Amino acid sequence: MILPIIAYGDPVLRKVADDIDKDYPKLNELIANMWDTMYNASGVGLAAPQIGLPIRIFLVDSTPFSGDEDLTPEEQKQLDGFKRVFINATMEEETGEEWAFNEGCLSIPDVREDVRRKETIKISYLDENFKEHVETYSGLLARVIQHEYDHIEGVLFTDKLSSLKRRMIKGRLANISKGKISVEYRMKFPSLKKGR
Ligand SMILES: [Zn+2]
Numbered sequence: 001m002i003l004p005i006i007a008y009g010d011p012v013l014r015k016v017a018d019d020i021d022k023d024y025p026k027l028n029e030l031i032a033n034m035w036d037t038m039y040n041a042s043g044v045g046l047a048a049p050q051i052g053l054p055i056r057i058f059l060v061d062s063t064p065f066s067g068d069e070d071l072t073p074e075e076q077k078q079l080d081g082f083k084r085v086f087i088n089a090t091m092e093e094e095t096g097e098e099w100a101f102n103e104g105c106l107s108i109p110d111v112r113e114d115v116r117r118k119e120t121i122k123i124s125y126l127d128e129n130f131k132e133h134v135e136t137y138s139g140l141l142a143r144v145i146q147h148e149y150d151h152i153e154g155v156l157f158t159d160k161l162s163s164l165k166r167r168m169i170k171g172r173l174a175n176i177s178k179g180k181i182s183v184e185y186r187m188k189f190p191s192l193k194k195g196r
Contacts, residue, residue, distance in 0.1 A: 003037045003051045004188040008108045008156070009177025011190075015054040017047075017152040019088040022130050024055070031085055031128055034059050041185040043106045045144050047151030050107050052188070056088045058148035062141055075139055082141060089125035091149055092134065094118040101143055103157045108176060109183045111169055115157050117146050 006012055020027070030053075038046035038059055047058035065071075066080035096119030104112045120138045123145060127133060137145055147157060158166065158173065175181060179189035 001033045001036055002040045002186060003033055004186040005037065005041060005046075005106050006050050006052050007176050007179070007187050007189045008158075008173050009190040010052075010188070012049050012052050012054055013107060013151070013156060014154045015049065016154050017049055017054045017056045020055050020057065028128070031057070031059070035061075037185075038106075041106050045148040046106065047148050049151050049154075056152045058086050058089070058152060060084050060086070060141075060144050060148060062144050065140055065144075068140075071140065075141075078139075078141055085128040086123070086145070086148070087126040087128070087130070089123055089149055089152065091121060091123055091146075093122040094120070094146070095122075096120040096138070101140070103143075103147060105147070105157055106185070108156065108158065108173070109181055109187075111158070111172055111176070113157070113161055113165060113169070115147075115160050117143055117160075121146060123149070 034046050034048070034051060037051060038061070044062050044064055045058060045060045048055045061083040062079040063081055063083070066076045098116040098118055100114040100116050102112050103115045119142065120136065121142045122134065122136045124132070124134045150156065158169065177189060178191045
């Protein structure tokens, strides 16, 4: 089931999300709905706060990036078919040089800006079967995970821009909060009572 995506300005996007346990009600259904919602919006990641739940779950399917011709064949292969659920994740380490990549966010449609992040991450998390993993990722895959991880910490990519850039996009962000945008997928705007 496709759920409305929460737009910029909603306080749920600003909460540090809580861990869940195995007994979380209808977890499998929730994860299935999050996949449906992400694919419907052509996203490569989606975090639970973006569907209104302040809990530590996010999904990543980096396959759409695998066709990027700027990448090495190894990177393309790594991104192709990488599909994972991250539950109760903790960022253990971020290392290496910072590099810039043009990011967007399903909660902030039509805004894309270069964001600087470190190259390599080490992250611990549970998968959908509550099996523990500790993994290291680099490059674009690390980038997607860093963006989604930020969501469960209440952080948005726009927070990482210079104050000048933030001033420049302030009006556009305000319009998104008010629902004054055209978007191809269902969203819920903080200033409107109903979804659309
Ligand atoms: Zn996002």
